[in-house]
Amino acid sequence: MSTAPSPAPPGGPAPADPRSGDAPAVTPTVRRLLRRTRLWIAVVAAVLVVATVWALTVNGSRGTDALGADNPGPSGGMALAQVLSGQGVDVITAASLDEVRQAATAPEQTTILLFDSGSLLSADRLGRLGELADRLVVIAPNIDVLDAYAPSVTFSGATDAGAPLSPECSLPAATRAGAVTPGRSTFRPAEGGAAGALFCYPDDSGSFQLARTDSGRTAVTLLADSEPFDNEHIASDGNAALALNLLGEREHLIWYLPTFLDLADAGAGGQPSLAQLTPEWVTPVLVLFLAVFLAAALWRGRRLGPLVVEDLPVIVRSRETMEGRARLYQRSSARRRALDALRIGSIGRLASTLGLARTASVEDVVRASAAATGRPADEVRELLLDADPGSDAALVDLSDRLLTLEADVRTAVDPRSTHPRRPERMDS
């Protein structure tokens, strides 16, 4: 950025109407900002475009639901749905009972495929579903479905049959399809009510893979397991043929996988939802508050120019080395070393208080101090030379005694006292 205030503005995209003497701006103009960031803007735009196109074409609206008509994965049902629509069947996907109701305009021309893996449908809704078509194929039904449509059918245990099972029943769709791969779940006739249903694909233990019953005018076909009909297994044995026979009988097929939409709305006559109870003005006012919050954030958050940087000086306290040495003494319990330092200081002060020469020996100081204070020389020597502190308490005690000795000597040689000695004052 050129900082010199030149009479001619720098070439290029400077201010629209430059005047001589204007201070050079550091903040880029909007135009220059756009120009500088155009590469990034182009990159972001290109990424967005590519991502959108890819999402719309290559991936489509790829679903992830088990047995979903738009799920091309191993557990999906896209293969079956594609073949059915290739055969001229109008496949309509539905995610809630309302959608099924809207799609099922002609019940006699409609098959409904129901795969409720999450057990989201209530018994009430199941009952209403039966009225919408005269063919209902339920894959992997739960106990509610059996209660609603096939009281004569009940669950049997899991089977471990691995080999394809042959139909061995009179259902035309099954006999035409031939043997199919067995799933793990199975049916068996309910106690005392076997007459109402037709069972196909028995295994060795007397469990069945398919049950057919009539509920009112609706023919209900129950398939015990979804696995034989997913993308991975549909091509094995007669699985595809059975599914096509069952689902392709009518012109319209409603592929109904219940979702949470079936839970959310209790429908007409049910309890009013929270959204219905909320007054209409609440949402706009909340959005308005959000806008106020954003504006206030912009108001308070916008800086008046960039931050100013400044180098600060180092701060070194001169006592740091002294404190560090004190902690080292303490941590290593260097009592004698510490006491020696204190003694050297005391001896120096005593010598200058007593007016001794700079070259005086410790013995001289001991003798002079003892004479001045009237203490025994041995006691003073013990304090100034010999005592070896065995504990921290002893160290503190000795240090206090050193101070006391210094104070005593000072008092003894004080010119205001009556003591005969009167040393001249010395400055260290």
Next chain:
Amino acid sequence: MAVTGRFVLLVLLGIVPVLGFSIASDAGGWALLGWLLLVCGIGLLDLAAAASPRHVALERDLPGRVRLGETTAARLLVTNTGRRLLHGLVRDAWQPSAGSARSRVPMTIPPGERRAADFSLTPLRRGERRTEQVTIRSLGPLGLWARQATLSSPAAIRVLPPFTSRRHLPSRLARLRELDGRTSVMIRGQGTEFDSLREYVRGDDVRSIDWRATARHGGARAGQEVMVRTWRPERDRRVVLVLDSGRTSAARVADEPRLDTAFEATLLLAALATRAGDRVDMIAFDRRVRARVQGATGADLLSRMVDAMAPLEPDLIETDWAAVPAQVRGITSQRSLVVLLTSIDASGMSRGLLSVLPQLTRSHVVVVASVTDPEVLATTRERGDRESVYRAAAAERALLDTGRVAAAVRRLGGDVVTGAPADLPPALADRYLALKAAGRL
């Protein structure tokens, strides 16, 4: 771009139409959308009508130099070179330690006119205090949205050392004047110079009677008019001040870096010596010469010295003492007073100083000035508990180390002046006066 509090209030005012439409006709969402579009539209119009913050010429009226601790006025002159009324905020981005009392000033400038914004600065630190940019926020006529631009306008003021020790100067100057005109009885020494002859008065040393001058004056006839010689302190001596700006000078004693105390001592001594007629030179040295003042006299000397000191900061490197004698030789080969302002805390750190001291003391009078920490002395007397006893021991040890280094310096022919930060400058000045009185320069 920036928005104002007024705009926030305007957005909040939208609660009236939103609630009204919601209750009246269930159209709260549309009312909200309409209101937001309306306020943004008004904001855009306001923005479009605001004066450009770029069409502005800036000038500064700065004092250039200010002493630390003093307050100065930094004036920013803003000229509106655009065609619209510029109404808004101006911020001058001084560094925090420049101590600007307020950073933003509201301004209204009609087109083609100039207005002044006064910022009072009380710098907190010595050295160059800078500002690089001026930011202008120009409000629209409704005061809702604002245009903002940062303009480059670099400037700096130099913050000089405070020289608080100048309060000691008058008393030292008085003592210096007392040295003038004394007779030899008081200050006889090899370096004192003959000044003048005057008549004998009672109390003069009879040894300073100049019989030849008495005879020439004809005092023999009068019988009483005996002439004596008077002496004055020597003049035109050299004083070389060497400031150690290495790592030991960064340590703070009484919350003042050693280097700053050295500045105070240096300035006081320089002021005194230049009045006494001596020539003063200064260098600040660690591994290279960081500041140098040579060949200046009188008032010019002090102003050049504070100028050289202002931006000087301690460097965290070991001082190269081996190069110091060569530096002193480079300044003068004459016998001079060399003052080394450093620290003599520990023998390990002072080894370099001690090793070159003989070279200096051979041809110069050397004074080593060092700041001592008064708290260390106080610490030796605090012995309440275990921790404080150990600390007192460490303090005694530190004092002992200092004393040893001082003794070593004296043994090598140098002189030592120590003192707490407040006491060192007058102590050094007194030592200079004592040397001068003794005629040792």
